[in-house]
Amino acid sequence: MAGKNYVCNNAKLECSLCTKPEGKLVVTSNDVKLQDKTWATVKDSAKSNLQFTGNCKKSDKQSVPCAALIAPVKWINTGDILIQSNKALLECSTIKCSYGGVDIKIKDHIQKSEVDSMEPTDVEGVAP
DSSP, X not given: OTTOSBOBTTEEEEOTTBSSOEEEEOOXXXXXXXXXXXXXXXXXXXXXXXXXXXXXXXXXXXXSBHHHHOOEEEEESOOSOEETTEEBOBTTOXXXXXXXXXXXXXXXXXXXXXXXXXXXXXXXXXXX
C-alpha cells in the first residue's frame, strides 16, 4: 500500500542537497483536516511551505540557507482526491527544486495508520 497515505501538516521532507536534509511541510492551502491535522495539497508548493534549516550544498561553499534558495516547481505523483479544488498529496508525491535540480521527497506523511484507542460501546456485536 506504499504511496497511498495522504500527507498532513508538519510532514517530514527530505532534500539530498541540504546540509540538514530533513525539513517540514507547512500546510497553508486549506483548513480541511485529516486525523486532526490539516491535509496537504498541491497548492502547498511555495518557499514558505517547504521549510529547511540547513544550507544548500549547491550554493557557494555551502554558505547560503536553503530557505533563501529553494525554488519549488510542481508536485507530481499526487492523489485523485480534491481538497477545495486542489489534488491531495500522497506519501509518494515529490516536488523538484529548480535551484538544486533534485526532487524533494516526503519522508514521513505523519498520517496515523492505526487507531490510538477505542472506547467501549454498548452496541451488541461491536467491540473494540
